[in-house]
Amino acid sequence: MFTGLIREFAEVVSYANTVLSLRANYKPAIGDSIAINGACLTVIELFESGFSVELSLESRSLLALENLKGKVHMEPALALGDRLDGHMVQGHVDCVGVIESLTQRENGLDIEISLPKDSLKFVIPKGSVSIDGVSLTVNEVKKESFRLTIIPHTLEKTLIASYKVGRRVNVETDMFARYLYHMFQKKEALDWNGVDRIMATY
Incomplete structure (x- = not known):
């Protein structure tokens, strides 16, 4: 983790x-x-x-x-007792996204990233997403993409400041969104064995 x-x-x-x-x-x-x-x-x-x-x-x-x-x-990886900042990231990349635009806005850099539809459904406004391992907050979700705003501190501490339009990036969506989606997609009654099976897939 x-x-x-x-x-x-x-x-x-x-x-x-x-x-x-x-x-x-x-x-x-x-x-x-x-x-x-x-x-x-x-x-x-x-x-x-x-x-x-x-x-x-x-x-x-x-x-x-x-x-x-x-x-x-x-x-x-986290050790037991470590302080938990950022968000819970498994290191299980869902897909590759593509940077569609980079827009400077006052003290933030807006980045729009397109994703396959099967993964985009797990991206939630104001939810969390990991881009190349960096914990970020989603500002907006569009039909085929989502938008992030990167603050100067994050630009200084990561490689994101060097990214260009067209770059492909590793994307991990929020694991809680994935869990909930799979739980509510189940047509049969969900018991603890079912929960264990869902958890085992991640």
Whole structure:
């Protein structure tokens, strides 16, 4: 589990086959979960200046892999007792979105991102969404896209200030919206076994 607050910018050393190697100040242990651009990945190797993680076929089919170069967002998994800021992020990317527009508005940057309809239904006005692992608040939901406003602090602490129109980004919708949608879509009576089955899919 994560919060969507970026710990540091890691630097991609290499990405080949299924293994991504990163240079970072943070020192994980083998088997630790680390979110890279919002995707929860497992540490499989340590080296002097960083670590390597492995991407499954499922992960590679859902992520904007072209962004695994240069600097990337990194957040270690929450530990029991950590302060919970941001919002509850699983590191399970739902889909790739596309930046449609960037508009400067006083002290904020408005970003409009288009999504596949199957994922857009889980984006709620004033709800939470994770973009490349960054916890953000949704301002407006349109027919095929949604709008965010990024404050200067977030622009300083993330890579979002460098984003351009047309960039593809990893998107994780609000898990509570997904849970509720699936619960209310069920035609049969919902019991605790049903709840367990729903929770197991995430």
